[in-house]
Amino acid sequence: MIAFINVNKTYANGTTALNNINVSIEQGEFVAVIGLSGAGKSTLIRCINRMHDITDGQLLVDGVDVAKLKGKQIRRFRRRIGMIFQSFNLVTRATVINNVLVSLVPDLPMWRRVTGIFSSNQKLKALEALEKVGILDKAFIRVDQLSGGQQQRVALARTLAQSPDIILADEPIASLDPVTAKLVMDDFKRINQEMNISVIMNIHHVEIALEYADRIIGIRQGEVVFDGRAAEVTKDVLSYIYGGKMEEAAASAEERAFHVR
Structure with missing residues (x-):
């Protein structure tokens, strides 16, 4: 379980990104965080794996006080949490399977890290992750030969290979066309349901x-203004979350997709 308890986040320049956040997320939930650009969405999810430190309050993951972790404790903690980015963060000149194997490097003894030699079991684990996202046939192809949607699936496979309990996704389909975006979202949904990964x-x-x-969490100006089932979201709710700027939000999403076409 993830629990935000009176969490605040203020950046060094004085900007308040999160204000008195109180949210609990159970294992296996699929939660979408929505709101205008700059509302605090990315900050919220990046606090979960300590990419951002909170300023006040308490953030618990399965009872672990995330803010109190240090050094190796943070690295071990992050092994349980996969992170998917809009930009994929792949080594494009390397093969697909090598990009997936990168997620297993922290578990290697030093001599394997230096030599880059992976065990047969680790290679099998990487191939199984690729099979789960439907691109096993691309395992030995260089990443720069793949489409944007296929690259995002490589990033998802890399995350699955580390056997996470939680997957955080920061605008994972923002740079994809609508058809490809739905295929990638199908992968996320299937993994959520079949593997009980949050x-x-x-x-x-x-x-x-x-x-x-x-479940939908709506954020406006750093505050949670809606938290409920997706089926409960109405036009009035969306208008409240976006402060009457739904058209601006739609245009922003369309502009992101346009830049990659």
Whole structure:
């Protein structure tokens, strides 16, 4: 379980990104975090794996006080949490399987890290992860030969190979065309349901959030202004979350997709 208890986050420049956040997320939930750009969506999910430190309050993951972790404790903790980015964060000149194997490097003894030699079991684990996202046939192809959607699936496979309990996704389909975006979202949904992995996703595409997520958290100016089932989200709720700027939000999402076409 993830629990935000009176959490605040203020950046060094004085900007308040999160204000008195109180949210609990159970294992296996699929949660979409929506709101205008700059509302605090990315900050919220990045606090979970300590990419950002909270300023006040308490953030617990299965009873672990995340803010109190140090050094190796943080690295071990992050092994349980996969992170998917909009930019994929892949080594494009390397093969698909080598990109997936990168997630297993922290578990290697030093001599394997230095030599880059992986065991047969680790290679099998990487191939199984690729099979789960439907691109096993691309295992030995260089990443720069793949489409954007296939690259995002490599990133998802890399995360699955580390056997996470939680997947955080920061605008994972923002740079994909609508057809490819739905295919990638199908992967997220299937993994969530079949493997009981919690998925917390920051997403600009409201209609896709409502279609795939079980639960919607709406953030406006750093505060949670809606937290409920996707089926409970109405036009009035969306207007409240976006402060009457739904058109601006839709245009922003469309602009992101346009830049990669």
